[in-house]
Amino acid sequence: MATVNGEETRRKHTGQCLDCGKALELYMLDLKKSRRILHCVSCGLYHFYKKDFFGKWKLARAAKVPDLWG
Numbered sequence: 001m002a003t004v005n006g007e008e009t010r011r012k013h014t015g016q017c018l019d020c021g022k023a024l025e026l027y028m029l030d031l032k033k034s035r036r037i038l039h040c041v042s043c044g045l046y047h048f049y050k051k052d053f054f055g056k057w058k059l060a061r062a063a064k065v066p067d068l069w070g
């Protein structure tokens with residue numbers, strides 16, 4: 001994957017859309033419950049992430065609605 005300066009750093013905090021491959025925006029972050037939701041501004045798909053045992057964000061599911069986790 002080709003990256004330019006700055007772009008690579010930014011991607012670590014966001015992500016790439018499963019559907020269209022565009023950059024994701026942070027929609028919700030819950031550090032207490034170790035989960036976050038990223039939103040694709042291009043196609044509107046929400047990506048639900050959970051922190052795994054090693055403290056890495058792992059994609060749990062993707063959906064068109066943002067309220068699956070309340």
Ligand SMILES: [Zn+2]
Pocket residue numbers: 017018019020021022040041042043044045
């Ligand atoms: Zn998308």
